[in-house]
Amino acid sequence: MSLPDGQAHILVGAAGDAPDGIVVDAGIIYWTTMGAPVVDPEIPGEAGQDFSRRNGGLHALDMDSGTRWDVVPSGTITTGKQLTSDGAGTLYWADREGHRISRVRTDGSGLTDLVVNSAESGILGECVGVAVDAGRGHLYWTQKGPAKGGQGRILRAGLALPAGETPEGRTDVEVLWNGLPEPIDLHVEEERLYWTDRGAPPSGNTLNRAHVPSLGARGETPEILADGFQEAIGLAVDSEVGLAYVSDLGGNLCAVPLPGGPVAEAIPPRIAALGPLAGLAGLR
Numbered sequence: 001m002s003l004p005d006g007q008a009h010i011l012v013g014a015a016g017d018a019p020d021g022i023v024v025d026a027g028i029i030y031w032t033t034m035g036a037p038v039v040d041p042e043i044p045g046e047a048g049q050d051f052s053r054r055n056g057g058l059h060a061l062d063m064d065s066g067t068r069w070d071v072v073p074s075g076t077i078t079t080g081k082q083l084t085s086d087g088a089g090t091l092y093w094a095d096r097e098g099h100r101i102s103r104v105r106t107d108g109s110g111l112t113d114l115v116v117n118s119a120e121s122g123i124l125g126e127c128v129g130v131a132v133d134a135g136r137g138h139l140y141w142t143q144k145g146p147a148k149g150g151q152g153r154i155l156r157a158g159l160a161l162p163a164g165e166t167p168e169g170r171t172d173v174e175v176l177w178n179g180l181p182e183p184i185d186l187h188v189e190e191e192r193l194y195w196t197d198r199g200a201p202p203s204g205n206t207l208n209r210a211h212v213p214s215l216g217a218r219g220e221t222p223e224i225l226a227d228g229f230q231e232a233i234g235l236a237v238d239s240e241v242g243l244a245y246v247s248d249l250g251g252n253l254c255a256v257p258l259p260g261g262p263v264a265e266a267i268p269p270r271i272a273a274l275g276p277l278a279g280l281a282g283l284r
Helices: 119-125
Strands: 019-025 028-033 056-062 068-077 080-085 090-095 100-105 112-116 130-133 138-143 152-158 174-180 183-189 192-197 206-211 223-227 232-238 243-248 252-257 270-273
Touching: 019 090, 028 068, 028 080, 056 080, 056 090, 068 090, 068 100, 080 130, 080 183, 090 130, 090 138, 112 138, 138 183, 152 183, 152 192, 183 232, 192 232, 206 232, 223 243, 223 252
Parallel strands: 019 080, 130 183
Antiparallel strands: 019 028, 028 056, 056 068, 080 090, 090 100, 100 112, 130 138, 138 152, 152 174, 183 192, 192 206, 206 223, 232 243, 243 252, 252 270
């Protein structure tokens, strides 16, 4: 979608089953798919969709040539959610029903799990959002908990597994925030962490930010930058122009001025009303 005129252009007409996370790196678009759910016709909405089958994937499109390929073929992961890049050839994503955070090189090599929560943890152990601070060697992720449940968490660990440890039992995992409504997508930039939240108002369905706590410390009370979203999901932050973009399942793509940022260019607060929207990525 071009800004500020709001004209949308379809790049991939058949992106796979339930595309969710997206990132653009060196002219290549990468995205995750959640896979096809098993649907219970007796239960309406998301509650009736079971994504526990292992049929998610990670895919790519060269914007110049139009060539499309699978970085991680469908069926390799369970439920691909937010996707990010370290800018040096490695992609990271959250696997919700897979209860894990994983990474792979952009050429498809080196598929590795970094965090694996036990299946017994259920929805409390489902990972949704992910962000990487390669300079400091930190990995951040969200575990949203039950819908509107007030049990959401944001966690941090090192980008490298501690020596001799496994993804299932690593000892460097920190819980930075807990008791959040329902945190979803993340963005880390310098000393701040931004996230969307799907939970119940007043703290939920919001865009939030807070200073990244030092090692061993807990996070401060987050600053709510905007509220009133219709199930906030996607997040892209452009600090150069002082804007954060948020997408929601109501089909809205919104621009939020950042407090203390530069004077933002004239972009309307609600850019578009489309179908349900998930992940976002910015491209200059």
